[in-house]
Amino acid sequence: MKHPWQRWYKMTHPLPTAVLKGYGVYLPQKILLNADLPPALETSDEWIQQRTGIRQRHIAADSETTSTLAINAARNALENAGIAATSVDLILVATSTPDNTFPSVASKVQHGLQAYQAAAFDVQAVCAGFVYALATANSFIRSGQYKTILVIGAETFSRIVDWQDRSTCVLFGDGAGAFVLQAETTGRKGIINTHLYTNGAHTEMLYTDGGASSGDLVGKVRMNGKEVFKHAVEYMSAAAQHALDEANLTIEEIDWLIPHQANSRIIESVGKRLKIPAEKVVITVDSHANTSAASIPLAFHAAASAGKITAGQKVLLVAMGAGFTWGSAVIQL
Numbered sequence: 001m002k003h004p005w006q007r008w009y010k011m012t013h014p015l016p017t018a019v020l021k022g023y024g025v026y027l028p029q030k031i032l033l034n035a036d037l038p039p040a041l042e043t044s045d046e047w048i049q050q051r052t053g054i055r056q057r058h059i060a061a062d063s064e065t066t067s068t069l070a071i072n073a074a075r076n077a078l079e080n081a082g083i084a085a086t087s088v089d090l091i092l093v094a095t096s097t098p099d100n101t102f103p104s105v106a107s108k109v110q111h112g113l114q115a116y117q118a119a120a121f122d123v124q125a126v127c128a129g130f131v132y133a134l135a136t137a138n139s140f141i142r143s144g145q146y147k148t149i150l151v152i153g154a155e156t157f158s159r160i161v162d163w164q165d166r167s168t169c170v171l172f173g174d175g176a177g178a179f180v181l182q183a184e185t186t187g188r189k190g191i192i193n194t195h196l197y198t199n200g201a202h203t204e205m206l207y208t209d210g211g212a213s214s215g216d217l218v219g220k221v222r223m224n225g226k227e228v229f230k231h232a233v234e235y236m237s238a239a240a241q242h243a244l245d246e247a248n249l250t251i252e253e254i255d256w257l258i259p260h261q262a263n264s265r266i267i268e269s270v271g272k273r274l275k276i277p278a279e280k281v282v283i284t285v286d287s288h289a290n291t292s293a294a295s296i297p298l299a300f301h302a303a304a305s306a307g308k309i310t311a312g313q314k315v316l317l318v319a320m321g322a323g324f325t326w327g328s329a330v331i332q333l
């Protein structure tokens with residue numbers, strides 16, 4: 001039971017909410033169709049589409065890096081929000097494919113945007129990275145520390161897949177997406193909740209076989225596909241349900257489910273478990289493949305720019321990645 005002055009204080013000093021003010025993306029120009037994959041891989045468009053739903057992926061040009069993708073997406077998001085780069089307080093970049101081991105991609109984005117007043121750092125939670133960065137941004141805004149935060153998911157997985165390994169290289173693509181969040185103390189819009197989870201017992205199921213502290217190479221993606229598939233369905237369904245329960249919402253009250261885009265069969269299984277109609281599930285894995293931390297903002301942008309996602313709706317984001325890391329977020333738009 002709260003003391004009356006506590007209730008009064010809460011009413012007169014509402015916690016800021018993180019409101020989505022704008023979004024943007026960048027996809028490299030080059031598109032690699034399944035049919036154009038090297039014959040030596042001994043794969044086929046039919047096999048890939050049947051098992052994953054993927055038709056094509058974008059591949060970064062030699063002149064592009066994760067930071068250049070991120071800067072382009074960030075510029076588009078700021079323009080969409082109508083907010084100047086000089087107003088940004090914090091830049092968070094979710095990525096597992098930084099240009100260099102250090103400095104962070106976020107530092108390069110800050111320089112690219114000339115947003116020198118902003119603090120900047122990377123968040124590393126692989127395919128769950130965007131949800132992790134969003135949760136971090138939400139906490140900074142709720143605490144009152146920052147007002148305007150740029151959250152970016154950017155990846156160049158084409159640089160770390162083993163192009164001789166058909167069981168992994170066909171699954172990934174490059175791209176970047178960004179959200180601009182801003183603190184508001186009035187109105188009903190904003191992030192309703194976020195939940196993050198980790199189970200470090202399964203790091204050997206999805207990893208790179210190199211890294212700064214374990215060799216002089218970054219390594220290539222290695223994966224136990226079947227195990228990752230099983231965990232992805234279980235973890236994402238549970239995280240999404242937890243988000244609904246905590247927000248006191250039913251699945252019927254959600255307008256769009258925007259899951260991490262790794263495999264259409266994973267997405268369909270999660271949708272079925274949540275009992276959400278397929279028409280309310282955003283799927284872009286067919287055209288982007290798995291862009292890891294960039295997949296959710298890319299999917300959001302595709303549905304929003306097609307006029308499907310609109311103001312006043314509620315969206316449920318959910319993702320799972322290596323680590324295993326996973327998480328969810330509910331946003332009132």
Ligand SMILES: CC(C)(COP(=O)(O)OP(=O)(O)OC[C@H]1O[C@@H](n2cnc3c(N)ncnc32)[C@H](O)[C@@H]1OP(=O)(O)O)[C@@H](O)C(=O)NCCC(=O)NCCS
Nearest residue numbers: 043044047051127166167170225226228229262263320321
């Ligand atoms: C990778 C994945 C599509 C493989 O599908 P699967 O049904 O589990 O297939 P399997 O791994 O059992 O392989 C079946 C066969 O297909 C072959 N195969 C694998 N990749 C292939 C490809 N691109 N083209 C043709 N054949 C392929 C395998 O070599 C295997 O052949 P074999 O039976 O002769 O050994 C699936 O496991 C998956 O999507 N897992 C989740 C991956 C993911 O989303 N990772 C990122 C999470 S963030």
